[in-house]
Amino acid sequence: MAKEELNERIGGESTGGGQKSKQEILAEEIEEGLEELERRSSGLFLSGLSAGLDIGFGPFFMAVLLTLVGGAWGEPLTRIVLANAYAVGFIFVIGGRSELFTEHTTRASLPAIDGRASVGQVGRLWVLVYAGNILGGSIFAVAMVFLAPAYGTVDPAVFADIATDLVDHRAWILFAGAVLAGWMMGLLSWLLTAAQETLARIFLVWLVTFGIGIAHLPHSIAGNVEVLAGALVSPSITFAEYAGFLALSTVGNAVGGTVFVALLKYGHTVRGSD
Secondary structure, X not given: OOHHHHHHHHOOXXXXXXXXXXXXXXXXXXXXXXXXXXXXXXXXXXXXXXXXXXXXXXXXXXXXHHHHHOOOOOHHHHHHHHHHHHHHHHHHHHHOOOOOHHHHHHHOHXXXXXOOOOHHHXXXXXXXXXXXXXXXXXXXXXXXXXXXXXXXXXXXXHHHHHHXXXXXXXXXXXXXXXXXXXXXXXXXXXXXXXXXXXXXXXXHHHHHHHHHHHOOOOXXXXXXXXXXXXXXXXXXXXXXXXXXXXXXXXXXXXXXXXHHHHHHHHHHHHHHHO
16 A cells, blocks of 8 residues: 555645655555565565664763773763763664664564554564674674774673663563663664654764663663673673563553553554654
8 A cells, every 4th residue: 555545544634844754654654554564575585684783882982981991981971971872883884774672672563553464464574683693792792892803992891881770670670671672772773764854864863772782671683682792791691681671661661662662652543643
């Protein structure tokens, strides 16, 4: 179904002045979701692999900066700088149009909610993109742990410091934080569709992911790189903790993006048009 037909069925009208109505945004999100759901499995997996590799630059720059700064700048300024570094990986991924699991918790769900795709199709996309993201991020984490210290740019101890900030929580706190991170990433997908200009899109990616970074919210894909790197260098972070983090953050991210963005945005947009 073409975007114009979707928009007409949903009941959207242009708001004028170049601003998209919520019905137009929903129609575009559904159309983009359908296009991704129809892609070949190999294409989805390779795009997910690319995203998993690219997002690793965020944790890498965090480790470099933390090594350089140490405690010299004080905790508030250091956290702000690290959150900006964290956002870099997301700008690389989303600006480069690679597939990120946490974007698709919303975008891929909308066609199924609208009755245009099956749950099985959504599950297929999630599995392929998630597997590519995790594999790519794991490759980057292993390479980063062995090469960055050898190159003299990172103190291995900072990998453990970064990872500890994510895993040192009770399970339900970690899960709640992951829901918030998934909610923000789903909202980012919606906002990017609403944005008209490239600079506005980059700013939105930075704004949302900076917020996730400075609040230390668990993002399953970026966190995979951070926590795995910490587990590889420090015996205080076990692989059981890494697996637990990955499971809780993944489910929490999916709940946040699907429930708090896809279902709610679809519901108020369609009911509002009625």
